[in-house]
Amino acid sequence: MIDPPASFRWFRRAFLVLLTAFTLTPVLVMLSSSLKPLQDVQGPFRWIPSEVTLRPYVDIWRTIPLGRYVVNSLIVAVGSTICSVAIAILAGYAVSRFRFRGRRIFTVTVLSTQMFPGILFLLPLFLLFVNIGNTTGVALYGSRGGLILTYLTFSLPFSIWMLVGYLDSIPRELDEAAAVDGCGPVRTLLRIVVPAAMPGIIAVAVYSFMTAWGEVLFASVLTNDTTRTLAVGLQGYATQTDVYWNQVMAASLVVSVPVVAGFLLLQRFLVAGLTAGAVK
Amino acid sequence: MILDRIRSWRPGRAGLPYLLLLPALALELLIHLIPMLTGVWVSFKQLTQFFIRNWSEAPWTGLANYRVAVDFDAPIGRSLLNSFWVTCAFTVLSVGLSWLIGTVAAIHTQDAFRGRGLLRAAFLLPYALPAYAAVITWSFMFQRDTGLVNHLLHDQLHLTGDKPFWLIGDNSFTALTTVSVWRSWPFAFLTLTAGLQNIPRELYEAAALDGAGVWQQIRRITLPSLRPVNLVLVLVLFLWTFNDFNTPFILFGKAAPEAADLISVHIYQSSFVTWNFGAGSAMSVLLLFFLLLVTSAYLFLTSRSRGADD
Numbered sequence: 001m002i003d004p005p006a007s008f009r010w011f012r013r014a015f016l017v018l019l020t021a022f023t024l025t026p027v028l029v030m031l032s033s034s035l036k037p038l039q040d041v042q043g044p045f046r047w048i049p050s051e052v053t054l055r056p057y058v059d060i061w062r063t064i065p066l067g068r069y070v071v072n073s074l075i076v077a078v079g080s081t082i083c084s085v086a087i088a089i090l091a092g093y094a095v096s097r098f099r100f101r102g103r104r105i106f107t108v109t110v111l112s113t114q115m116f117p118g119i120l121f122l123l124p125l126f127l128l129f130v131n132i133g134n135t136t137g138v139a140l141y142g143s144r145g146g147l148i149l150t151y152l153t154f155s156l157p158f159s160i161w162m163l164v165g166y167l168d169s170i171p172r173e174l175d176e177a178a179a180v181d182g183c184g185p186v187r188t189l190l191r192i193v194v195p196a197a198m199p200g201i202i203a204v205a206v207y208s209f210m211t212a213w214g215e216v217l218f219a220s221v222l223t224n225d226t227t228r229t230l231a232v233g234l235q236g237y238a239t240q241t242d243v244y245w246n247q248v249m250a251a252s253l254v255v256s257v258p259v260v261a262g263f264l265l266l267q268r269f270l271v272a273g274l275t276a277g278a279v280k
Numbered sequence: 281m282i283l284d285r286i287r288s289w290r291p292g293r294a295g296l297p298y299l300l301l302l303p304a305l306a307l308e309l310l311i312h313l314i315p316m317l318t319g320v321w322v323s324f325k326q327l328t329q330f331f332i333r334n335w336s337e338a339p340w341t342g343l344a345n346y347r348v349a350v351d352f353d354a355p356i357g358r359s360l361l362n363s364f365w366v367t368c369a370f371t372v373l374s375v376g377l378s379w380l381i382g383t384v385a386a387i388h389t390q391d392a393f394r395g396r397g398l399l400r401a402a403f404l405l406p407y408a409l410p411a412y413a414a415v416i417t418w419s420f421m422f423q424r425d426t427g428l429v430n431h432l433l434h435d436q437l438h439l440t441g442d443k444p445f446w447l448i449g450d451n452s453f454t455a456l457t458t459v460s461v462w463r464s465w466p467f468a469f470l471t472l473t474a475g476l477q478n479i480p481r482e483l484y485e486a487a488a489l490d491g492a493g494v495w496q497q498i499r500r501i502t503l504p505s506l507r508p509v510n511l512v513l514v515l516v517l518f519l520w521t522f523n524d525f526n527t528p529f530i531l532f533g534k535a536a537p538e539a540a541d542l543i544s545v546h547i548y549q550s551s552f553v554t555w556n557f558g559a560g561s562a563m564s565v566l567l568l569f570f571l572l573l574v575t576s577a578y579l580f581l582t583s584r585s586r587g588a589d590d
Contacts (some may be wrong), residue, residue, distance in 0.1 A: 116571070
């Protein structure tokens with residue numbers, strides 16, 4: 001914008017201040033309540049703790065098996081991220097660099113599965129898992145592997161879609177130069193395309209990890225006591241009579257810090273990947 | 281050894297793309313196609329709790345599940361219809377507000393100023409936080425007696441006479457929409473900020489020379505340039521919001537209040553709480569048809585108007 005008048009600048013200031021307050025209030029509530037003793041969060045709300053205590057951060061690990069949930073969430077999120085990114089690199093390379101029969105059908109199918117609600121897949125996957133367990137004894141229902149598989153329903157189409165977009169933005173001359181130097185297609189993919197597409201790949205991986213880390217629907221149906229992830233496990237701080245809100249907030253903060261840190265650290269790549277993949 | 285052989289192996293150019301697609305195709309089949317067909321098949325079956333262990337032998341009922349779902353005079357159909365309208369109203373409001381806030385914020389952070397980087401990072405926080413951690417915090421804030429919202433509205437600003445309930449009754453719609461907008465406007469902001477970077481600054485300079493004010497610059501340059509981005513953005517926001525499960529489920533639990541009974545949770549409840557998978561599948565299939573219809577209509581309309589622009 002060129003030459004904004006004073007009124008415009010005042011509007012900007014007021015708008016940004018209000019928006020920042022709206023955006024950050026829950027984060028501040030999370031932080032301040034996680035440092036409060038229990039009687040503070042059970043009475044009327046107060047902005048400042050009556051006494052600052054780190055007690056909730058100690059108790060969260062004992063009230064529920066939080067450690068186990070963290071491990072489960074890590075396994076599932078990392079597993080589904082690796083699977084979807086690896087498969088999407090191959091598929092994205094094929095779609096972006098080759099013209100072949102069925103290419104359009106494939107991209108349209110992948111794109112359209114993105115719009116399907118998770119609930120649409122949850123029901124049949126649950127039934128199929130039960131059936132496979134009954135007939136073959138392979139326990140997919142309640143297992144981490146089964147959960148990883150179901151997470152691919154949303155992370156794989158997104159990864160393919162984004163990577164095709166990103167690879168399209170990388171000049172084809174690079175591959176051609178490699179071919180002239182005598183690289184086969186597989187070597188070109190590993191040596192040239194993957195390194196050049198790294199920002200896009202990182203973006204897709206971060207996004208897949210974040211969605212898996214925050215996923216609730218599949219986790220709430222397809223896990224059991226031993227494989228429960230954070231998304232379901234955090235509900236354990238609510239008992240019949242009490243909700244340990246200070247512990248809920250402390251645990252929420254603890255499980256958020258790694259993803260938020262990763263996100264902010266890799267934000268640059270994420271924006272680059274998003275712009276190349278989605279905007280253009 | 282094997283890796284070396286794979287690296288030096290050169291298949292015919294024609295076969296290679298299919299080979300590369302093979303893992304993706306196999307998985308698509310496994311996680312999308314087979315479950316979808318199973319879902320459609322199940323929707324024709326009388327699959328209640330009695331047949332869960334052996335669901336493939338549940339009796340065939342033809343279109344009965346669909347008839348129940350769309351029988352708007354009976355309780356099941358009526359609540360599904362209610363849920364549909366609630367979801368539509370929620371989606372329009374949430375997408376509209378998220379888009380508006382995202383656009384205004386992107387425009388106002390377009391020019392560099394001190395602290396802009398910090399502000400942008402703060403704006404992305406709702407998007408980066410795991411859904412359950414963020415929404416659980418909102419549910420704490422919405423608690424009637426111990427929450428921040430009532431403390432602010434009632435104790436500090438004296439805007440409400442009595443402390444209202446936010447997570448039950450009609451207010452739950454407001455609560456749900458607020459959390460949804462809080463969670464999704466940063467995505468609009470992120471996408472639109474990226475879109476703004478593609479607008480050459482010379483355009484604004486030329487317009488300013490011609491005497492265009494700020495509002496005219498926004499209306500004549502910024503908004504038209506953002507049109508292609510907006511077309512994708514609104515569609516993505518629509519699909520996410522319409523299908524949102526995380527927000528209502530964490531905010532209200534398995535049974536949402538009538539005023540905030542979004543379709544995803546409604547189907548979840550019909551299937552996994554009342555154990556009627558046949559009816560749940562029929563509802564999912566109807567939902568899918570609706571989404572396909574809206575998306576193709578949207579794509580058709582936008583591609584046609586785009587054609588007219590060229």
